[in-house]
Amino acid sequence: MNDNILRIAIQKSGRLSEDSLKLIKECGIRFDNGAGKLKTDATNFPAEILFLRDDDIPGYVEDGVAHLGIVGENVSEESCKDVDTVHKLGFSKCRLSIGVLREAEYHGVQDLQGKSIATTYPRLLEQYLKSHDVTADIHEISGSVEIAPSIGLADAVCDIVSSGSTLLSNGLKEVETIFRSEAVMIASKHLSPVQQDLLDQLLFRIKSVQVAKN
Ligand code: ATP
Ligand code: ZN
Structure with missing residues (x-):
């Protein structure tokens, strides 16, 4: 070379x-x-x-x-x-955020304990949950993450967000930002x-x- x-x-x-x-x-x-x-x-x-x-x-x-x-x-x-x-x-610039169904009750990251979360970022999500002493079931999927809660595949998602419109249009609300990226x-x-x-x-x-x- x-x-x-x-x-x-x-x-x-x-x-x-x-x-x-x-x-x-x-x-x-x-x-x-x-x-x-x-x-x-x-x-x-x-x-x-x-x-x-x-x-x-x-x-x-x-x-x-x-x-x-x-x-x-x-x-x-x-x-x-x-x-x-x-x-x-x-x-x-974008952020990696957790979203849950708009109608779900959410008070803080502890509410994710025992829940299932769909993501293409299993490692970053795992680190974040660990640092908050939360154990959740991480489902790694390779795309179309936002659809997971509405079809019953997961309780929450963790995905890249810039304006938040994709979350909104899939009936989700952004509840935690776990990583800021550029x-x-x-x-x-x-x-x-x-x-x-x-x-x-x-x-x-x-x-x-x-x-x-x-
Ligand atoms: P590839 O075909 O190369 O694998 P990709 O579909 O994985 O492309 P893009 O959607 O082009 O990737 O996003 C590339 C990067 O752009 C992301 O990893 C992220 O850092 C950044 N990015 C900025 N805004 C957004 C956004 N709204 N959605 C997704 N990624 C964004
Ligand atoms: Zn890519």
Whole structure:
């Protein structure tokens, strides 16, 4: 493998994609992102961009297949992969929240004791419940979490919320926020000296872009 270039993994298509691409471009890195491409070379910086599913990014960075990645902190923390979070990027802000049926009585997190909760974030949920001395039955499902209470699959859900409208339209109310997230840059723990230097240059540019915006 070439130790003299940085491989940067970003989401192929989704809520992180546009801002991730914009950030890289604002750092002055030029590349051709022809539709459907999974990998592209930067033309004026020793970097390659990989376009992946966001869930796969922490694993690729841990393995060193990608040296840097842009993902939601929610995904990075849930993955428990051994990577460094090197910078918070300020976009794709959202929260991981618990919701229960609108008509359910809810006084506090203790009310979740013994209940079943559907989520795609079992680890973050488990940590949260543990820190509040609550034991619940966590059902890991991979999507359409919000429908679970209304079809009797679970008493509550734990999912990503930004405006709260998805919860509302599924007859749920948001009762606890367990994690606040934004896009972060993660890095491999096994960078070569050249890659570390390229990362430092990139971070300097990112910080300059952020300062210019504020
Ligand atoms: P992929 O196909 O790459 O797996 P995905 O469907 O898992 O995509 P997206 O919905 O594109 O993921 O969300 C990517 C990230 O954007 C989330 O992990 C989260 O950090 C952030 N995000 C911001 N707002 C929202 C929102 N309203 N709903 C879901 N995720 C959001
Ligand atoms: Zn995903």
